[in-house]
Amino acid sequence: MEGQLAHIGAGLAGLGTGLAALGVGNVAANFLSGALRNPSAAASQTATLFIGIAFAEALGIFSFLVALLLMFAV
Amino acid sequence: MEGQLAHIGAGLAGLGTGLAALGVGNVAANFLSGALRNPSAAASQTATLFIGIAFAEALGIFSFLVALLLMFAV
Amino acid sequence: MEGQLAHIGAGLAGLGTGLAALGVGNVAANFLSGALRNPSAAASQTATLFIGIAFAEALGIFSFLVALLLMFAV
Numbered sequence: 733m734e735g736q737l738a739h740i741g742a743g744l745a746g747l748g749t750g751l752a753a754l755g756v757g758n759v760a761a762n763f764l765s766g767a768l769r770n771p772s773a774a775a776s777q778t779a780t781l782f783i784g785i786a787f788a789e790a791l792g793i794f795s796f797l798v799a800l801l802l803m804f805a806v
Numbered sequence: 807m808e809g810q811l812a813h814i815g816a817g818l819a820g821l822g823t824g825l826a827a828l829g830v831g832n833v834a835a836n837f838l839s840g841a842l843r844n845p846s847a848a849a850s851q852t853a854t855l856f857i858g859i860a861f862a863e864a865l866g867i868f869s870f871l872v873a874l875l876l877m878f879a880v
Numbered sequence: 881m882e883g884q885l886a887h888i889g890a891g892l893a894g895l896g897t898g899l900a901a902l903g904v905g906n907v908a909a910n911f912l913s914g915a916l917r918n919p920s921a922a923a924s925q926t927a928t929l930f931i932g933i934a935f936a937e938a939l940g941i942f943s944f945l946v947a948l949l950l951m952f953a954v
Contacts, residue, residue: 736811739876743815743889746872750822750896753865757829760858761836764851768840771847774854781854785861792865799819799872803880810885813950817889820946824896827939831903834932835910838925842914845921848928855928859935866939873893873946877954 738802745799752792759784812876819873826866833858886950893947900940907932 763781767774837855841848911929915922 736809739812739815739880740818741815742812742872742876742880743818746815746819746869746876747822747825749819749865749872750825750869753826753829753862753869754832755829756865757832757858757862760854760862761832764833764854764858765836765840767851767854768837768844768847771844771850774851778854781857785858789861789865792868796865796868796872800875803872803875810883813886813889813954814892815889816946816950816954817892820889820893820943820950821896821899823939823946824893824899824943827900827903827936827943828906829903830939831906831932831936834928834936835906838907838928838932839910839914841925841928842911842918842921845918845924848925852928855931859932863935863939866942870939870942870946877946877949 735806738806742799742802745795745802748795749792749799752788752795755788756785756792759788809880812880816873816876819869819876822869823866823873826862826869829862830859830866833862886954890947890950893943893950896943897940897947900936900943903936904933904940907936 833855911925
């Protein structure tokens with residue numbers, strides 16, 4: 733059983749990767765909701781959209797990295 | 807029991823894949839909600855729709871990748 | 881108990897399949913909500929409806945695939 737419990741941990745980290753998609757989706761969803769209500773302002777907020785996506789996506793990638801490290805590095 | 811615990815981990819990562827669908831669905835849902843209220847602006851935000859879907863879908867695919875790695879690579 | 885733990889993993893992945901249905905349902909729900917408020921615009925957004933459903937459904941099918949693989953391939 734040595735080293736096997738790390739694979740459960742990798743699965744839990746994969747679960748975290750999926751949860752980060754909820755955050756990314758929430759950012760894009762609220763941008764679209766606002767941009768379609770007031771399209772003339774959408775272009776000025778595109779940079780903010782990418783900042784929001786980037787920070788949420790980074791956490792998902794960190795979680796994916798934890799899964800990879802648990803599988804192949806520990 | 808060697809290698810079997812990795813299968814629980816693969817299941818947990820598969821659960822994360824399903825959770826990512828919530829994020830993707832949220833993006834598309836808000837686009838549709840806004841586009842049906844203001845159809846004339848829908849075309850200008852189609853690119854943003856696909857950007858939002860792509861980033862959320864990517865995290866779901868990372869989670870699916872963790873599940874596949876846990877089943878067949880470790 | 882050899883091979884039995886994979887069945888817990890398959891159940892967890894099946895749970896993810898069910899969660900993906902929430903995302904798909906959210907897309908269709910928002911389409912219906914908007915289309916019934918503004919029926920004249922519904923036809924122009926039908927393609928977007930299917931795109932949104934397809935991306936969310938794909939993640940649910942990946943999760944189902946993980947469950948099938950855990951039961952019959954590992």
